[in-house]
Amino acid sequence: MSSFFVGLFPRDANVRAESIFSGHTFVEKYRVYASISFAVLLLGVGVPLWWHTTAVPRVSLPYAGIEALSDLDINIKTKIIIVALSRDRAESLMHDINDAFKNASIYQVEIVYHVISSNLMTSAFTYHELEKIASAFDLDVGQLLLLETNNLHDVVLVGSRRTIYFSTETTTSILIQVLSEWILLEESLALTRNALTEPTLYSLDEENRRRFPANPAYDVLITMVNPDPEKLKVTWDLRTMTEEYVEPFLSELSILSNFSVKSQWLYLLPLDVNPKRVPDSTPLGRHFALSEDVLPQLITPLEKKLASQVSLRPTINFVIYAVPCDSAPLHIYTRSGHRWKITTNVEAFLSPRWGGVVLINPPVEACVAAKPNQPVTIVPEQTTVVGTFLTQLKLLLGIPEPKFLNGVNAVSLPGLKLRDWEVDVLLRIRTIEQLTSAKLTLQSLAQLLQEISNIVITDVVGHRIKTALRLVEDSAERLTHGDLATGFLLSKEAFVTAEAAFSDPTLFALLYFPEDQKYAVYTPLFLPAMVPVLLSLKNIYRYYSGRRTNNL
Amino acid sequence: MNLNFIITFCIFHLSCAWEIPDNFAKTGHSNNWAVLVDTSRFWFNYRHVANVLSIYRSVKRLGIPDSQIILMIADDMACNPRNPRPATVFNNIKQHINVYGDDVEVDYRGYEVTVENFVRLLTGRLAPETPRSKKLLTDEGSNILIYLTGHGGNGFLKFQDSEEITSKELGDALEQMWQKRRYHEILFIVDTCQASSMYEKFYSPNILAVASSLVGEDSLSHHLDPAIGVYIIDRYTYYALDFLEKVEPSSSKTLEEFLKVCPKHYCLSTVGVRKDLFRRDPEKVPVTDFFGSLRPIELTTSITNVLLPAKTNKTKAIEPERKYSYVAQFPDVSKFT
Numbered sequence: 001m002s003s004f005f006v007g008l009f010p011r012d013a014n015v016r017a018e019s020i021f022s023g024h025t026f027v028e029k030y031r032v033y034a035s036i037s038f039a040v041l042l043l044g045v046g047v048p049l050w051w052h053t054t055a056v057p058r059v060s061l062p063y064a065g066i067e068a069l070s071d072l073d074i075n076i077k078t079k080i081i082i083v084a085l086s087r088d089r090a091e092s093l094m095h096d097i098n099d100a101f102k103n104a105s106i107y108q109v110e111i112v113y114h115v116i117s118s119n120l121m122t123s124a125f126t127y128h129e130l131e132k133i134a135s136a137f138d139l140d141v142g143q144l145l146l147l148e149t150n151n152l153h154d155v156v157l158v159g160s161r162r163t164i165y166f167s168t169e170t171t172t173s174i175l176i177q178v179l180s181e182w183i184l185l186e187e188s189l190a191l192t193r194n195a196l197t198e199p200t201l202y203s204l205d206e207e208n209r210r211r212f213p214a215n216p217a218y219d220v221l222i223t224m225v226n227p228d229p230e231k232l233k234v235t236w237d238l239r240t241m242t243e244e245y246v247e248p249f250l251s252e253l254s255i256l257s258n259f260s261v262k263s264q265w266l267y268l269l270p271l272d273v274n275p276k277r278v279p280d281s282t283p284l285g286r287h288f289a290l291s292e293d294v295l296p297q298l299i300t301p302l303e304k305k306l307a308s309q310v311s312l313r314p315t316i317n318f319v320i321y322a323v324p325c326d327s328a329p330l331h332i333y334t335r336s337g338h339r340w341k342i343t344t345n346v347e348a349f350l351s352p353r354w355g356g357v358v359l360i361n362p363p364v365e366a367c368v369a370a371k372p373n374q375p376v377t378i379v380p381e382q383t384t385v386v387g388t389f390l391t392q393l394k395l396l397l398g399i400p401e402p403k404f405l406n407g408v409n410a411v412s413l414p415g416l417k418l419r420d421w422e423v424d425v426l427l428r429i430r431t432i433e434q435l436t437s438a439k440l441t442l443q444s445l446a447q448l449l450q451e452i453s454n455i456v457i458t459d460v461v462g463h464r465i466k467t468a469l470r471l472v473e474d475s476a477e478r479l480t481h482g483d484l485a486t487g488f489l490l491s492k493e494a495f496v497t498a499e500a501a502f503s504d505p506t507l508f509a510l511l512y513f514p515e516d517q518k519y520a521v522y523t524p525l526f527l528p529a530m531v532p533v534l535l536s537l538k539n540i541y542r543y544y545s546g547r548r549t550n551n552l
Numbered sequence: 553m554n555l556n557f558i559i560t561f562c563i564f565h566l567s568c569a570w571e572i573p574d575n576f577a578k579t580g581h582s583n584n585w586a587v588l589v590d591t592s593r594f595w596f597n598y599r600h601v602a603n604v605l606s607i608y609r610s611v612k613r614l615g616i617p618d619s620q621i622i623l624m625i626a627d628d629m630a631c632n633p634r635n636p637r638p639a640t641v642f643n644n645i646k647q648h649i650n651v652y653g654d655d656v657e658v659d660y661r662g663y664e665v666t667v668e669n670f671v672r673l674l675t676g677r678l679a680p681e682t683p684r685s686k687k688l689l690t691d692e693g694s695n696i697l698i699y700l701t702g703h704g705g706n707g708f709l710k711f712q713d714s715e716e717i718t719s720k721e722l723g724d725a726l727e728q729m730w731q732k733r734r735y736h737e738i739l740f741i742v743d744t745c746q747a748s749s750m751y752e753k754f755y756s757p758n759i760l761a762v763a764s765s766l767v768g769e770d771s772l773s774h775h776l777d778p779a780i781g782v783y784i785i786d787r788y789t790y791y792a793l794d795f796l797e798k799v800e801p802s803s804s805k806t807l808e809e810f811l812k813v814c815p816k817h818y819c820l821s822t823v824g825v826r827k828d829l830f831r832r833d834p835e836k837v838p839v840t841d842f843f844g845s846l847r848p849i850e851l852t853t854s855i856t857n858v859l860l861p862a863k864t865n866k867t868k869a870i871e872p873e874r875k876y877s878y879v880a881q882f883p884d885v886s887k888f889t
Contacts, residue, residue: 195692196692196733199692199733200757200758200831203580204580204692204693209580209582209693209848210850213691213692245858292849292851295849296846296847296848296849297615297801297802297846299847299849300615300616300617300845300846300847303617303619304617304618304619308619309619309684309685310684311684312684312687314689332851334851344855346855348851348852349849349850349851349852350849350850350852351847351848351849351850352582352693352847352848352850353582353583353691353693354582354583354847356852383858384855386858387855387856387857387858388852388855388856390856390858391852391854391855391856392852394856395850401854412857413856413857416858437733440731440732440733441732444728444731444732447731448728502676502677502732503675503676503677503678504677505672505677505678505679505680507677508668508671508672508677
């Protein structure tokens with residue numbers, strides 16, 4: 001009852017309360033307690049709660065570690081085992097090769113040598129026997145064996161595994177050239193790295209521009225185009241072809257990425273240009289000329305119909321275009337005006353980062369024997385077409401064609417297999433690419449997050465950034481220990497994780513909602529409530545300080 | 553001998569017939585993309601839709617496939633009930649060109665055209681379930697044409713009626729693209745009032761920026777079609793399209809010519825150009841580096857030896873041949889009644 005009046009008529013009530021309870025301090029005590037509870041509630045609970053709920057949630061990130069990535073050099077340790085017939089030869093080779101790769105920025109070459117008895121080598125005549133000797137040395141991914149033999153026809157023979165055979169007369173310079181231009185490719189790797197980090201200073205070379213960008217998964221889309229199905233019947237089982245040739249080939253590269261192969265037939269899709277008719281002395285009396293200059297114009301119209309964009313993965317296109325009889329045979333002429341291939345019925349070209357096109361001409365006899373109004377049936381030469389396709393695929397994936405060096409040969413491929421050292425080359429290129437890219441992505445992201453303070457950093461993103469950073473460091477560390485396979489796998493994971501962190505949809509803040517706007521919203525809301533509380537603090541202070549003086 | 557002569561003669565003619573710039577292979581890019589944005593809606597902004605469709609028509613005609621064009625249109629003029637000629641958009645009173653064409657693939661339409669979506673598109677921070685057609689899947693070898701049109705002011709471009717993108721945000725988004733190596737070169741064109749304010753805050757390399765007007769100037773519309781009742785195209789884009797219509801995929805017109813496209817006495821505003829970030833000489837860059845999509849090619853010179861795989865003894869699952877027959881029709885109910 002009394003408290004009710006205290007609230008309503010403070011002055012009168014005070015007077016009455018005084019008369020009833022005969023104690024001024026008693027009421028004041030409760031009033032002060034009420035003020036304290038309000039103040040504690042608002043300042044002790046309300047303000048922190050408000051601060052907490054309106055703060056931008058940002059996981060702390062290892063900025064220092066990301067900063068330090070710019071000093072992290074990628075250094076691939078490569079072990080080369082030299083096996084020579086005499087100790088002197090082995091030592092001089094070791095010395096020279098060490099000298100040659102001393103300044104390579106990406107490699108750290110470690111060389112050991114063994115001496116092998118010449119009796120053993122003399123007994124080995126064929127490549128298979130050599131291979132057997134080489135297999136005695138246990139080679140890991142990325143390592144190399146240089147084996148000297150005394151009966152070798154070539155100056156240098158590069159094996160299909162990780163062995164380079166050389167004869168007793170081979171000079172060191174040619175060996176170094178093979179190592180540097182076929183296998184280690186240190187200049188090309190350095191360019192790959194530099195072009196990624198400083199694109200304004202270095203521009204991509206032909207190989208870098210041709211190669212598909214690193215990705216954990218690709219689609220390979222094989223399209224058979226028959227422009228005139230009424231006149232041309234193509235008998236080919238694309239599905240069996242992919243199962244027998246393409247998939248075994250790609251399974252060799254399964255460590256690199258996932259490939260999924262698809263095939264399709266397209267009809268009534270003519271070439272968009274008119275090839276020039278050229279009379280000649282063949283039974284048909286003519287052929288058609290397609291200048292190299294117009295080939296770029298062929299791809300865009302094809303691409304419109306390929307539907308390669310249905311999947312989210314990058315697509316490696318491979319188009320087989322069957323030329324109908326009335327525009328056959330169709331030949332490609334180079335810019336200098338020469339027909340450069342006359343032997344096969346296949347003409348082919350590729351477009352960097354897109355795929356390849358193969359034109360197959362019908363056999364001349366079939367066209368000569370063709371009856372009007374009846375379709376000509378052709379059966380493409382499977383091995384030629386697939387062979388062309390695999391050449392293009394290797395280039396597009398980044399296995400460069402070995403440069404011609406005098407006297408240097410490579411053992412021809414056993415079937416659809418890739419040479420082990422070629423896969424190693426690819427692993428090194430991809431490792432460099434993925435690590436450099438992951439580094440750049442993390443640094444760019446760190447810069448963004450530091451500069452813009454109202455971007456939310458969720459736990460997921462924070463975790464990804466930390467994981468990617470750790471993976472980059474781990475991968476670089478594995479590489480310095482010469483463990484290429486693990487280093488590659490870690491770099492791939494680092495690349496994917498960094499990419500996912502960078503492109504996370506939560507990393508988005510509209511800049512035109514600046515910090516001060518937050519206060520503009522909350523101040524009118526909270527200030528009126530806060531003023532009485534703040535004023536009551538003064539009363540509380542006065543009450544307690546007054547009591548203390550009374551007590552004294 | 554005679555034959556040889558004929559062949560050489562023909563080849564000479566061939567190379568004359570399709571003149572492709574010699575330095576084509578030296579451009580350094582491997583693919584072309586275009587991001588074309590109309591930011592304003594409502595019938596009276598018909599001309600902005602006509603602008604963006606004009607550029608769309610040109611890049612498509614010059615060879616960029618739809619899968620590499622991101623078209624953002626904030627309103628559907630072709631199907632607007634006030635359009636006297638449904639399913640068409642004209643940029644000319646004489647109706648020379650129906651810029652709506654036969655196949656227009658709009659990737660972001662209506663209320664999807666927002667600052668958020670635009671910046672997400674550029675930086676690649678889209679939701680994982682976004683379809684491929686709404687993604688800008690460029691890499692360090694991509695040349696991108698970015699064309700924006702709408703209503704703008706000093707330092708901003710209005711999106712829809714509710715928000716705007718500032719030049720600072722746009723500059724930051726492009727820098728993010730650069731850091732992520734999402735482009736090789738960008739040609740940035742903006743047709744709006746005070747357009748040059750949009751590119752002033754750019755700081756990333758390899759961008760050539762063109763604006764229809766300088767700060768303090770308005771970009772004006774070209775002409776009115778009384779049948780449609782509104783202005784149907786802006787001056788800058790009108791003359792740009794006029795220029796682009798004369799370009800063929802094989803032509804050697806350079807960017808320098810494109811930059812001079814709308815002199816002051818045509819445009820009534822000054823076309824602004826910013827070249828300092830661009831590292832090539834526009835006089836030597838063919839227009840088709842940005843408006844077309846010619847892919848570089850290489851002839852394949854060798855064939856990998858492929859051995860015939862051992863005939864796999866896989867017995868193919870032969871589908872049993874089934875004979876189909878007609879199912880009896882509805883039972884004749886007459887005998888039951």
